[in-house]
Amino acid sequence: MGENESEMVTIHVMGKKHEVPADLTIMKAMEYAGHQFRRGAGCRGGYCGACAAMYRVKGSYKLEGALACQKIVEDGMYIAQIPFSPAEKITYDLSELKPDANTFLEYYPEISRCLSCNTCTKACPQDIEVMDYVQASLRGDVEGAARLSFDCIGCGLCAVRCPAEIVPYNVGQLARRLNSRYVIGPTEHVLKRVGEVEAGEFDADIDELKRSDRKTLQKRYESREVKL
Amino acid sequence: MSGYPEYMQGLLKLVEETRPDRVGKALRAMNAEEKEQILRDWHPDYKMDQKRKLKIGSSAGELMPHEVADTLEAHPVIKPGDIDLSNVVYDVDVLVIGAGGAGLSASLTAIEHGVAPDNVLMIQKLRLGDANSKMSQGGIQAADAPDDNPTIHYLDVIGGGHYANKPDLVEAMVKEGPDVIKWHEELGVTYDKLEDGTMQLAPGGGTSRKRMHSCKDYTGLEITRVLVDEFINKEISYVEFTSAVELVMDDKGQVAGAVLWDMDHDDYTVARAKSTILATGGFGRLHIQGFETTNHYGATNDGVVMAYHVGANLRDLDSTQFHPTGAAYPAQIVGQLCTEKLRARGAQPLNNDGVLFVYPLETRDVEASALIRECYGREKGIVTPTGMRGVWLDTPLIDVINGEGTIEREFAAMFRTFNKFGIDIREEPMLVYPTLHYQNGGVEINVQCETNVPGLYAAGEVCGGIHGKNRLMGNSQLDLYVFGRRAGRFSAERAKTATLGDLTLDHLDVYEKMLADAGVVTDRKAPTLLPEYRGKRTLEHQLKML
Numbered sequence: 001m002g003e004n005e006s007e008m009v010t011i012h013v014m015g016k017k018h019e020v021p022a023d024l025t026i027m028k029a030m031e032y033a034g035h036q037f038r039r040g041a042g043c044r045g046g047y048c049g050a051c052a053a054m055y056r057v058k059g060s061y062k063l064e065g066a067l068a069c070q071k072i073v074e075d076g077m078y079i080a081q082i083p084f085s086p087a088e089k090i091t092y093d094l095s096e097l098k099p100d101a102n103t104f105l106e107y108y109p110e111i112s113r114c115l116s117c118n119t120c121t122k123a124c125p126q127d128i129e130v131m132d133y134v135q136a137s138l139r140g141d142v143e144g145a146a147r148l149s150f151d152c153i154g155c156g157l158c159a160v161r162c163p164a165e166i167v168p169y170n171v172g173q174l175a176r177r178l179n180s181r182y183v184i185g186p187t188e189h190v191l192k193r194v195g196e197v198e199a200g201e202f203d204a205d206i207d208e209l210k211r212s213d214r215k216t217l218q219k220r221y222e223s224r225e226v227k228l
Numbered sequence: 229m230s231g232y233p234e235y236m237q238g239l240l241k242l243v244e245e246t247r248p249d250r251v252g253k254a255l256r257a258m259n260a261e262e263k264e265q266i267l268r269d270w271h272p273d274y275k276m277d278q279k280r281k282l283k284i285g286s287s288a289g290e291l292m293p294h295e296v297a298d299t300l301e302a303h304p305v306i307k308p309g310d311i312d313l314s315n316v317v318y319d320v321d322v323l324v325i326g327a328g329g330a331g332l333s334a335s336l337t338a339i340e341h342g343v344a345p346d347n348v349l350m351i352q353k354l355r356l357g358d359a360n361s362k363m364s365q366g367g368i369q370a371a372d373a374p375d376d377n378p379t380i381h382y383l384d385v386i387g388g389g390h391y392a393n394k395p396d397l398v399e400a401m402v403k404e405g406p407d408v409i410k411w412h413e414e415l416g417v418t419y420d421k422l423e424d425g426t427m428q429l430a431p432g433g434g435t436s437r438k439r440m441h442s443c444k445d446y447t448g449l450e451i452t453r454v455l456v457d458e459f460i461n462k463e464i465s466y467v468e469f470t471s472a473v474e475l476v477m478d479d480k481g482q483v484a485g486a487v488l489w490d491m492d493h494d495d496y497t498v499a500r501a502k503s504t505i506l507a508t509g510g511f512g513r514l515h516i517q518g519f520e521t522t523n524h525y526g527a528t529n530d531g532v533v534m535a536y537h538v539g540a541n542l543r544d545l546d547s548t549q550f551h552p553t554g555a556a557y558p559a560q561i562v563g564q565l566c567t568e569k570l571r572a573r574g575a576q577p578l579n580n581d582g583v584l585f586v587y588p589l590e591t592r593d594v595e596a597s598a599l600i601r602e603c604y605g606r607e608k609g610i611v612t613p614t615g616m617r618g619v620w621l622d623t624p625l626i627d628v629i630n631g632e633g634t635i636e637r638e639f640a641a642m643f644r645t646f647n648k649f650g651i652d653i654r655e656e657p658m659l660v661y662p663t664l665h666y667q668n669g670g671v672e673i674n675v676q677c678e679t680n681v682p683g684l685y686a687a688g689e690v691c692g693g694i695h696g697k698n699r700l701m702g703n704s705q706l707d708l709y710v711f712g713r714r715a716g717r718f719s720a721e722r723a724k725t726a727t728l729g730d731l732t733l734d735h736l737d738v739y740e741k742m743l744a745d746a747g748v749v750t751d752r753k754a755p756t757l758l759p760e761y762r763g764k765r766t767l768e769h770q771l772k773m774l
Contacts, residue, residue, distance in 0.1 A: 025560055034766030036758065038491045039469060041525045042358040045564045046645055047449055048524075050358055070648060072560065091461045094416055126644065146418065151446065151640050154453060173457050176450075177416025186413050187427055193372040193406040202403065205379040209386070210395040221387030222260055227375060228431040228438060228589075 009075035026053055026068035026079055040083035044069045049155030052125070055079045065123040065157035085156030087167040092174075099182040101140030108171050111138050113164040120158035120168050126151050130158045130168050137171050143183050145175035231651030232557070232659075239610055242582030243620055243657055250576060250584055251628055257587040263594050270597040270605065272662075273547055273697075278517050283746040284739075285536055292545040292669075295514040299529050300536055302752035303740065305473050306496075308733035311487055313476065316500045316731075320349045320465075321723035322716075323485055323501035325472045325531070327352035328359025329448070329705070330688030331507035332455040333712025334719070335464050341720035349499060350459075350466040351488055353526050353757065357456040360509050360524045360689065361708055364448030365641060366432070366569035367440035368705035370405030373429055376437040378402040385703060388434040388591045389668075389696020392544065397694045400675045401703070401710045408709040409441060417454045418443055420638070430572040432701035433552075434591035440702045445567050445641045448705060470497075471530070471757050474736065475504060475538050475684065478729040483538055483683035485731070489757075502726040503683055503719035506531040507712065510667040510689035513759040516548050519664040520563025530755035531690035535671045537739050540679045543692040544669030549699055552577075552595035554663025556618030558649045563663045566621060566642065568592070568701045570658075573638065574629040578620040578657070579608035585619075593698045596662040603661065610659060620657040627654055666704060668695050677715035683726065687715040 007022040011029060018033040027041060042050025051068035058076030068081060090107045097103050104111060111134055120130035133148035149172030159167040196202070209217065232240060258266065268274050279291045283301055292300075322338045324331045327350055338348050352358070371381040381402040386393050409427075413419065420428040420442050429438035443450035459466075472486040476498065485500040508531030512523025521527070536542060553566040571577070571588040577595075579585050579602050586598035602619055603609030609617035623642075627634050635654050636643055646653050669692035677685045688708050695703060743750075760767075 023559060028560075028761070031761040032763045034762055036760075036762050037525070038758070039354075042354060043360075043363045043524045045363055045522070045561075047363045047446070047641070048355075048358050050355055070645075089457070089460055091463065093461070094458075150418070150444065150450075151644070153449060173453060176418055177454060177457065180413060180416040180418040184413075184418065184421065186410065187372075187419070187421070187425065189374060189426055190370075190372045190406050190409050190413070193377075194410050197378060197403050197406060202378045206382055206399050206403070209379065209382055210399060214391045217383075217386060217391055218260070221383055224380070224383055224387075224436050226436045228436075 009073055011073050012078045014080055020073060022073065024073055026066065026071050026073055027051055029073045030068070040068065040081040046070045047153060049153035050083060051081065052083065052155035052157050053079055053081045065125055065161070067125045067155060070125065082157065082160055085159050087156065087159045087170065089170050094177055094181055097178060099142045099178040101138065103178065104137040104171065104174065107174065108167070110164060110166050111171060114138065114166060115164055117163060119161045119163065123157045123161040125155060125157065126153060128152055133172055133175065134166060134168050137175050142175055142179045145172065146179035149175060229650070231646070231649060231656060233613060236610065239580055240656065243578055243622055246582040247622065247625065251625065253584070255584060255587045257590060258594060266597045266601065267593055270601045271593055272517050272550055275517070279546060283748060284742040286539060287542040290542065290545065293516045293548060295516050296511060296529060296545055298752055299514070299533050299754040299756065301743065301748045302750060302754040303743065304537060304736045305753045305755065306487060306736070308736050311496065311498065311733060313498055313731040313733065315498060317497040318349050318499035320499065320501050321347040321503065322719050323499050323504045324348065324350040324507060325486060325505065326359070326507035326509060326688070327356045327466065328507060328509055328688060329361030329452060329455065329708035330712035330715070331505070332357070332452070332459050333709050334505050334507060334687055334716035335459060336455065336462065337713040337716025338720040339462055339464060341717050343720045343723060345462050345464045348464050349501070350464060351470055351472055351486070351499070352466065352468050353471040353491065355468055356459070356466060357452050358524065358526065359452070360512070360527060362448045362452040363522065363524060363565065364705050365445040365565060365567035366572070367430065367442035367447050367702045369432065369435070369439045369700070369702035370409045370441060370706060371402060371439055372406040372409060372427070373437065373439065376439055378405065380437060381405065381439065384435050385700060386696065388700045389698055391696065393696035394693035396675045397673070400714070401694060401707055404710045405706055408706060412451060412454070415454050415458055417451050420444065430569055431589060432568055432572055433589045433595055434700045440569065440572065442569060445569060445639045451705070472534065473755060474733065475534050476500070476731050476733060477538055477735055478731055480729045481682065482728065483681055484728045500728065500731065502723040502728060503685060505715045505719055506535060506671065506684065506686040506690050507688045507715070508690050512664050516664055519550065520554060521664040522551055522554060522563065522565040523664070525759065528756045528759060530757060531686070532670055533755045535679060535684065535686065538681050538684065538735050540681050540684060541672040542670065543672045544697060545667070545692065547668040547697040548664065549592055549666035549668055550596040550662040551665035552592055552599055552662050553621055553660040555658065556616050556661040557612045557659040559614050560649065561645060562616065564645070565663070566658055566660050570621060570623060570626065570639065570642065573634065574625045575621050575623045576625060578622055580610050581608065591698055591700065599662055612659065616661065618659040618661040621660045622657045623653040624655060624657065666699055668692070668697060668699055673711070675714065676718040677711055678718065685715045685719045687711040
């Protein structure tokens, strides 16, 4: 891929210049140039956040964030991968927490230093309203913080850019777990079914299927009721 | 503005024109004979020239794709003499290899069963949580709805798997499904729910009930990141960017740990363990038959290779899952997953006339075959600028059927991905073609996740037997947690009484002898650890100077 004839652009990876096909992602362009990733590559589909990168385009002063597997190269791009952020993840016992502002302030007190500068939001390659969910957690709006942060893939770019040294993605993770456990809570029909399974209610029927020969099973399968 | 090139505009018009008539219409599902016929004629698994019989080991004679056989008919990457086994750096009860859903569940469960957090060691080739588990979009099955139950789930699994599944494993999976969901919710996983507090459930290909639980279209991401967060909370020891490259045995014939290779420094360490759990995932990055893949960068079949070196039994590796709908356009995302949930919520596969040509929720093997037939048998595909063929997946129907806003709300990931390339999937269809998705087979286990080699456990995609010859959507997410937890529990129990003898790598010499006796002459080495995507110039001019 990328080795057929196509328009070429110039990129600089950690300062070194390469000519690469214009239609490649940063990740594939780096591979085209000869790089084998050991760090800084993951799912290659925008789901894992392992390939966070910062870049600047020649002539601009702006540093921008991107996922290397999602961003198409641009001519004159200067690229550095940020595959690791040494941010602190607080440890806690979820069963002892309360879903309120004090929990956030106790574990991540730096959120109170938020300058509302929105740099985190601008850095987010997922276009999440990062500052808004940090502010929501500060207000104790657990549901809001959980909802706004839901699409976070934990790439770490917000934390790298935050002048108040907040680690938004960890705050969002705490919000979502608190929201699920305490605001939403367990699902009744799930608990009921767990009880029925434990009581052995399906054992006899499943045993019978397990003992059936292929012909009988196939007949049961082909004639099973479909309710969608 | 359209996200597709000018020459496709006429074809897109046909999709729009036929859309109103297609609302609420579906073709009937195929009957058993039709399914058999289309699989035989069009499914990549049935191309016998793409497979061969394995020459060596306990599964000699088993058919498997050339790419898989190549990793088994290959030299181990180390020789026994290279490694100083007297220098044990990590000495633990439970060693977990792989940090996806199965490995994380196994670690968390092992400590619940009495192993101290610093007596579990998790080894991960890449980052904690980086795995196919995280990339699952559409959902996880569990039979907890009032009109559903584990018996119905059992029948769906075994019929979908063409009756080749191991019944005990299917039973364990379907019975524990509801408990997995309960466990997730206790940990703080957010599932999609309806206003009344019940689960929002969707169907999947081959399911007879709505059984798919989802977290928007970030299901795997949501579950994995919660498990990672909890894993760190429990202070379980782990090492990232370190690969297991071979299992270590002892002189009693037990697996007793692994040789670990530091991906940053290219040096090795030895880990000794009373129980070792393989949770290394699948083989998508082997690109079977040249297919693009949905898989994670690290999916290179390492676990199956290491297990085979110590004599573990394999099964069902002849069967590979091709997901019906991988992206076919734009070129930058070719092969990436377009979740089955799109079809579950109403999107239809259409040919170049804008005509629906298959029931949208056949099992994956049948659905994929129908797409391949449409493109290459009936010549009804749409050709992309790079020469690839695909069919439309009419996503705008989702909002037509379920109301405006459904796509943005339930398919945030899909919407975002395509939007980056100028395609608004609320307005325009996707262009899709089958993509390599999952290894249906792997290392054989029993319900305690034991392999036939004492001390070696396995869970997740590396295993075979659960899904038979075809897996249903949402059952891999489920199997990760069911068997991950079982592996954690039973490996912890074993560690309480197991005693280890002297460590050895003699099995690698035995393996080399098997290769020689079978006349395998090759310079291939495995496990391969990472796929090779470097440019031609670099590969042709390699010089190792340092």
